[in-house]
Amino acid sequence: MPHVFWADEQGLPATDRGLAYGDGLFETIRMQGRQGLLLSRHLARLTRDAARLGIPVSRRDLQSVCARAVERWPRSDDEGWVLKLTLTRGAGGRGYRADPGMTPNLLVSAAPLPPMPDPAGVVADFSRVPLTVNPLLAGIKSLNRLEQVMAAQDIQGSLFEVLMSNARGELVEGTRTNVLLKTSLGWVTPPASTLAVAGVLREWLLERLRARGEPVLEQPITMADVTGPECQGLFLLNSVLGVVPVRTLADHDLPVDTGLATIFNPLELLE
């Protein structure tokens, strides 16, 4: 069981490796009262990706901490909030090398739900910050998010998101969203192996679309794909903010299809 720290009481120790090296990972879970949206997927991802980093934690331990969190921060059944779990390898070690058998630290915090995006569509742009993804760490929502922080500095005014590209010029993801493109051939999204963060809403939505028999292609997307005539709609996916259609991308008006948003009903996904 990790050492549990409640953020309204204390932070992590000064020698924590999460601060020192970003040696850990996190989840932000949209809550409604005592229930969490896609909660089991969040905990499954955290457990799986912690194992990829060699940080031992069990689903059972995480479930028990979530149960304590909803007792600690009681909300009415219709009140939305955000539960954040930050899991680090622990405190200490010799430089980058961790000590074997370290006990992980788990920081638990609550925050208000952010403002929800306009369901009629948002404005996005291309980021000037290139995205680099280490194949060994692809998809992991680790604490190494400085590229996203630098890119997010350009999100000002009415801009909702900026989209980051890799060194091959492929559009990979937003700072806090995965991307999904509607085309005449089907739904297109970059493969999980190329992503900085493989979102749980992306995972759920791809499964749901495939279950409905719709074609889903996991393949690279270029800037031309989203601004050209093949684009029938571009969607940004974030498990707290939902399925967000883009109506303007870098001064291009995009077709807005709000149909997809209707298959994402947050109330249905509460656990």
Added chain:
Amino acid sequence: MPHVFWADEQGLPATDRGLAYGDGLFETIRMQGRQGLLLSRHLARLTRDAARLGIPVSRRDLQSVCARAVERWPRSDDEGWVLKLTLTRGAGGRGYRADPGMTPNLLVSAAPLPPMPDPAGVVADFSRVPLTVNPLLAGIKSLNRLEQVMAAQDIQGSLFEVLMSNARGELVEGTRTNVLLKTSLGWVTPPASTLAVAGVLREWLLERLRARGEPVLEQPITMADVTGPECQGLFLLNSVLGVVPVRTLADHDLPVDTGLATIFNPLELLE
């Protein structure tokens, strides 16, 4: 002036962005009594790279904190220790977006000097972890060091370091060291623009070699360059550990030239 936190008293707040996103950077400075090795270069790098990230801090503020640190942790003139400065963008913000005008946090800590490597040479290997460097963040000793942590897991037993390569197969650096190769054409080291961390000892040593009229080439190095007949010596550079010759690399015996170590005299570099 940043908010200063002394690590023997308290850690950073739970909402600090250094923990949340690795939104900050650090320096580890080899101290002897009240003096620091290459101290002004460490503070210059921290100030310069903080500015690249948009984190405001002045040399003067950092100097004043170092002066307070040596008062707080008094040591005899011949006692070695390590002073660590961790500077973050501050606490809070809206997700990845920082609030304008945030006050940075500076965590200051003291640690014992680690064991020094064998001056006759160390054993190194190639890392299985690929190194990715975002061109916008190249060289910055940021808190995003998960790749180095993963690579350092393989440093066991008599192994001193593992050397990481980029996607082009070029040897870039060790987990905590820069590399310098001696060849018949001169000294060769990868260009700063390709490095994850551009070390202060590397910077000092290249200047010193050039001042002595020796040819210094900043260009990519391949695995074949270091294991082939052109290699007249391979050195690992770290401002705490010094200039470290490699005598064995992935089972290849390398020529060991201890001459370079003699131009690095830690006592000369105390400030």
